[in-house]
Amino acid sequence: MAQDLNTPNGAPQKLIDIESVHAKELLGMEESGPQISSDQPLRKWLYDWTLNPNIIGNFQKSLDGWIGILIVANLFALVLEHVPALYEPNKHLFHYFDVFSIVIFVMEYALRFYLAPEDEEFQKKSSPRTAYIFSPFAIIDLLAIAPFFLQAFIPVDLRALRFLRLLRILKLFRIVLPAVKEFSELNKGRTFRQKIHALVFESPYGGKLQGIFDTFIGVWVIISVLAVVLESIHSVSYLINVEFVILDTLAVAVFTVEYLMRIYACVEEPRYHNAFLGRFKQARNPATVIDLLAILPFFLEVLLGSVLDLRFLRTFRLARLLKLTRYNDSTKILTTVIAREWPVISASAFIMILMVIMTASLGYVFEHEAQPEKFDNIPNSVYWAVITLASVGYGDLSPITAVGRFMTVVMALLGIGIFAIPAALLASAFGDQLHKEREMLKKNLRDMMKDGHLDEQEIAQLRVEAKRLHITIEELNALLEQVHNDRLHAQSRSVLPLHVIAEKPAQAVEHYKMLLSQINQLALMTDAAKFEQAAQASQNLSPKELALWQHFKANS
Amino acid sequence: MNSPTPSTHPGTAPTFADWIFIVIVIGALALVAYLGEIAYEHAQQTEKSKRNGEALSAWLSTASAERFAPDYKIKACAGGGDAKNSPWGACLEHLLQNEFKGLQNPFKGAAPQFIEQCNPADKSLKGDIVLLKMTPTPPGSAIPSINTLLVAEDSIDQKLQLSIGICDKGSYLVKIADIEF
Numbered sequence: 001m002a003q004d005l006n007t008p009n010g011a012p013q014k015l016i017d018i019e020s021v022h023a024k025e026l027l028g029m030e031e032s033g034p035q036i037s038s039d040q041p042l043r044k045w046l047y048d049w050t051l052n053p054n055i056i057g058n059f060q061k062s063l064d065g066w067i068g069i070l071i072v073a074n075l076f077a078l079v080l081e082h083v084p085a086l087y088e089p090n091k092h093l094f095h096y097f098d099v100f101s102i103v104i105f106v107m108e109y110a111l112r113f114y115l116a117p118e119d120e121e122f123q124k125k126s127s128p129r130t131a132y133i134f135s136p137f138a139i140i141d142l143l144a145i146a147p148f149f150l151q152a153f154i155p156v157d158l159r160a161l162r163f164l165r166l167l168r169i170l171k172l173f174r175i176v177l178p179a180v181k182e183f184s185e186l187n188k189g190r191t192f193r194q195k196i197h198a199l200v201f202e203s204p205y206g207g208k209l210q211g212i213f214d215t216f217i218g219v220w221v222i223i224s225v226l227a228v229v230l231e232s233i234h235s236v237s238y239l240i241n242v243e244f245v246i247l248d249t250l251a252v253a254v255f256t257v258e259y260l261m262r263i264y265a266c267v268e269e270p271r272y273h274n275a276f277l278g279r280f281k282q283a284r285n286p287a288t289v290i291d292l293l294a295i296l297p298f299f300l301e302v303l304l305g306s307v308l309d310l311r312f313l314r315t316f317r318l319a320r321l322l323k324l325t326r327y328n329d330s331t332k333i334l335t336t337v338i339a340r341e342w343p344v345i346s347a348s349a350f351i352m353i354l355m356v357i358m359t360a361s362l363g364y365v366f367e368h369e370a371q372p373e374k375f376d377n378i379p380n381s382v383y384w385a386v387i388t389l390a391s392v393g394y395g396d397l398s399p400i401t402a403v404g405r406f407m408t409v410v411m412a413l414l415g416i417g418i419f420a421i422p423a424a425l426l427a428s429a430f431g432d433q434l435h436k437e438r439e440m441l442k443k444n445l446r447d448m449m450k451d452g453h454l455d456e457q458e459i460a461q462l463r464v465e466a467k468r469l470h471i472t473i474e475e476l477n478a479l480l481e482q483v484h485n486d487r488l489h490a491q492s493r494s495v496l497p498l499h500v501i502a503e504k505p506a507q508a509v510e511h512y513k514m515l516l517s518q519i520n521q522l523a524l525m526t527d528a529a530k531f532e533q534a535a536q537a538s539q540n541l542s543p544k545e546l547a548l549w550q551h552f553k554a555n556s
Numbered sequence: 557m558n559s560p561t562p563s564t565h566p567g568t569a570p571t572f573a574d575w576i577f578i579v580i581v582i583g584a585l586a587l588v589a590y591l592g593e594i595a596y597e598h599a600q601q602t603e604k605s606k607r608n609g610e611a612l613s614a615w616l617s618t619a620s621a622e623r624f625a626p627d628y629k630i631k632a633c634a635g636g637g638d639a640k641n642s643p644w645g646a647c648l649e650h651l652l653q654n655e656f657k658g659l660q661n662p663f664k665g666a667a668p669q670f671i672e673q674c675n676p677a678d679k680s681l682k683g684d685i686v687l688l689k690m691t692p693t694p695p696g697s698a699i700p701s702i703n704t705l706l707v708a709e710d711s712i713d714q715k716l717q718l719s720i721g722i723c724d725k726g727s728y729l730v731k732i733a734d735i736e737f
Binding site for chain 1: 568569570571573574577580581584585587588589591592594595596598599600602603606676725726728730731
């Protein structure tokens with residue numbers, strides 16, 4: 001059951017009563033789907049399903065998302081068309097993709113045109129469809145498809161046509177502009193730095209724009225990592241080497257600005273509050289170090305490339321993939337686990353090193369004479385020792401003496417156990433940590449639900465945490481039931497004020513029964529003569545109250 | 557979840573610190589653009605070197621089919637028959653004075669050198685052309701051919717298997733093609 005309350009900003013906030021809510025609803029997995037009546041006129045029904053932004057669970061967001069992906073794909077196709085080596089042999093594929101995109105964009109335009117009278121923005125106009133045609137977004141939509149039809153009737157220069165097709169990118173404004181508007185609203189009266197903070201760090205002020213920013217960075221990470229991987233394929237890098245350079249420069253520009261924004265705005269975080277120390281702490285943060293590693297190879301290679309051979313740094317561009325760990329808490333859990341288990345891990349590492357050195361030394365002692373070229377010294381035998389103890393066994397080095405082979409059997413058997421310790425330790429500690437965090441979430445949930453309600457912020461937090469910690473519907477239902485029972489127990493202990501108890505007759509009856517029981521208990525335990533003497537002496541009880549007491553006493 | 561500090565600043569207009577940040581961002585972008593321009597120039601020079609290698613490769617491949625004909629016009633590059641013991645040096649000299657006159661190493665602005673291998677430690681090799689003669693090894697050998705520099709004294713009267721590449725801006729080899737000449 002939901003009810004509306006006003007937030008401090010004046011916006012209504014939905015509260016959910018935990019006694020009537022199901023776990024699926026809390027996790028946003030309702031099976032019922034959007035509330036769209038099939039009895040309404042076709043146009044309204046279609047609008048509700050496809051374009052109505054106010055109906056949760058319809059196709060509006062999916063539609064926007066897929067159109068956004070198609071626009072980005074169009075942009076890439078446009079860029080790749082400029083590479084003759086790619087375009088010429090695949091000309092027909094590019095054409096088919098263009099036709100496919102146009103068909104989708106035309107269908108979208110037609111749909112919006114047809115449904116304009118249902119749109120809140122246009123329905124009050126005298127001619128909603130005409131109003132739609134002249135709206136900025138519709139003009140952009142038309143510009144995105146017009147060049148395709150233009151070339152069929154008018155001979156247009158191919159370069160001009162490609163430039164016009166670039167206008168398709170403007171369609172993204174349909175997604176970005178509302179987010180910008182929401183961001184402006186949320187950050188009204190806030191400083192420039194606070195706005196930067198809201199954009200790059202997770203906060204209640206970020207809104208959808210922060211999500212778009214994260215997606216933008218994520219897309220660039222994937223593109224630049226793909227570029228690094230493709231660059232290693234000779235046939236690909238041979239054809240589009242210059243394009244890779246341009247792409248890398250653009251990626252570095254994006255990541256550099258993001259890095260500077262994070263360093264500048266981090267002081268808005270309570271833990272990085274100090275202007276210098278705070279930023280220094282932020283710069284030392286593993287995620288920020290990864291950000292720096294993502295851009296540093298570019299600067300170093302271009303600046304020092306003529307003096308030093310720094311091509312190996314290109315491989316470090318793959319570190320950009322680690323930027324995505326910012327959006328995934330699993331690495332955070334792993335880091336916590338390693339930090340927690342560090343004493344045990346370091347102890348097992350010490351034993352492993354000891355085993356390796358001992359095995360290498362014994363290998364050298366027993367095999368040196370028989371194979372002086374392979375086991376020529378202890379450091380060279382270390383390679384054999386590690387390969388043997390780790391059960392890899394390439395076979396390029398192997399003992400040939402009887403003693404050497406016996407020693408290898410013993411050490412290899414020991415190695416299986418010793419080398420497995422860190423893996424087993426980490427696996428067990430990882431599971432343990434997850435369990436702890438789940439318990440912590442459950443405790444937090446209990447605290448959140450103590451008041452009997454969950455607000456939107458609490459629900460959002462719950463959904464994020466439940467997803468991260470893989471809380472199932474059954475677990476959440478059990479938890480809800482447990483909280484419900486806890487609340488009943490608390491109520492039965494009568495910790496609630498009387499006016500709250502009086503609101504619910506069932507509770508009032510329970511309370512009345514409890515009070516009667518307490519009076520009975522008092523009558524049994526108290527010395528009747530002394531009680532009456534005290535009551536009459538101090539005149540604490542009226543005659544009516546004393547008569548009632550005597551009635552209880554007689555019946556107890 | 558991190559919670560930001562509440563707004564404590566009186567105004568929303570950019571402060572001095574904000575302007576410094578904006579200037580730093582613009583400066584960083586300008587630096588990236590400048591370094592990107594340098595990287596682009598280097599990439600273009602490598603592309604021009606590749607075009608040199610491709611042009612040579614294309615000419616040698618085409619000539620391969622014609623140069624054994626009796627009426628082949630470029631005698632210095634002709635093979636078989638009367639051209640016994642004709643050296644590669646004479647053919648190369650002819651090419652550099654005619655078909656490939658003005659061939660330039662874009663990194664140096666001079667004619668490219670023909671070298672045996674690129675060496676990242678030697679930056680003076682960038683833009684040069686690696687022209688190797690591939691001599692097949694006997695069947696069963698670990699490597700299919702032995703590659704050596706095609707020197708001026710090498711005879712071209714027989715068919716030759718050649719490998720062509722160029723050295724890029726880091727003096728790393730960029731292979732162009734393996735051809736028959």
